[in-house]
Amino acid sequence: MDWKEVFDRGVYTTEYAHSEIIPFICRNTRSGSRVLDVGCGLGNNFLPIVDRGGVPVGIDLSDVALRAAAAKYPTAELHQYRFDDVWSNIGDASIDLAFDSKSLTTARIGEIRTAMASVHRCLKPSAKFLWWTLSDSSDWARVGPMDEDGYIESSVVADVPNLTVFRGYTFLSYPQAVRLVTQAGFKIVNATIVKRETLAEGAMRRMYEYFVFELVKVP
Ligand SMILES: C[S@@+](CC[C@H](N)C(=O)[O-])C[C@H]1O[C@@H](n2cnc3c(N)ncnc32)[C@H](O)[C@@H]1O
Secondary structure, eight states: OOHHHHHHTTOOOOOSOOTTHHHHHHHHOOTTOEEEEETOTTTTTOHHHHHTTOEEEEEESOHHHHHHHHHHOTTOEEEEOOTTSOOTTSOTTOEEEEEESSOGGGSOHHHHHHHHHHHHHHEEEEEEEEEEEEBTTSGGGGSSOBOTTSEEOOEEOTTSTTOSEEOOEEOBOHHHHHHHHHHHTEEEEEEEEEEEEEOOTTSOOEEEEEEEEEEEEOO
16 A cells, blocks of 8 residues: 555554654744655644744645645645655755654655755755654564565564554665765764664564664755
C-alpha cells in the first residue's frame, strides 16, 4: 500500500508529534518564522509552530492528508508535492527552519537526495534542519528483503499489534547518512543515535534504531 492509499483509506492514525521534533521546533521558532515540515501528513507537528507564532509550511504527496492538516491549521501553507518534485511555490531562501519527522525515510534514496537539495535551496543561509531517519542497525532492517540502496519494500510482521504490514522504508548506515547531508551542503551540528526496544505483549523483542541530525545550511 503506497502512502496516497494509506491516507485515502484512513489507515494512518497517529495524531501526535514526535518527541525529538517538539523541542527543536520550540527552541528555534520565532514569531513569523516560516517552518518547513517535509512530509507533513496530517500536520501532527504543526501545533508547536503555531503556538510560537510561526507559519507551518508543509509538503506531502497526499491531498487527503493535506486537507485534514488545513482544516486543523488554517494558517498553514500547504503544497501537494512529492519529495522529488521541484517545489516551485516555495521560494529560494524563504524558509527559517525545517524538519523531517519520519518521512524521507519512507522514500528511496534518490528521492531523499533530491529532497535534501530542495530543503537546502529553500532554507535561508545558516538556517537549521532536523532530519530523523532510520538506521540499518535496527532489527527492523531485517524484517524483509532489502535492496542494494537499503530499501525494504514491505513485509508481514504478524507479532506486532497494529503493524501486521510493514510499509516501505530506507535504512541507512551512519556514513551513508553523513554523506547525504554533506553532499547536499549541510554542516552537522549534532547527531544523535537513538536505540529503543519493542516490548509489546506477545511481540518479539526488537531493537529500533534511528538517527536524528541537527543540520545547518552552509551558505
Ligand atoms: C510516517 S508518515 C510521517 C508523517 C508526519 N511527518 C508525522 O510525523 O506524523 C510519512 C509521510 O511522508 C509522506 N510521503 C511518503 N512518501 C512521499 C513522497 N514520495 N513524497 C511526498 N510525501 C511522501 C506520506 O504521505 C506521509 O505523510
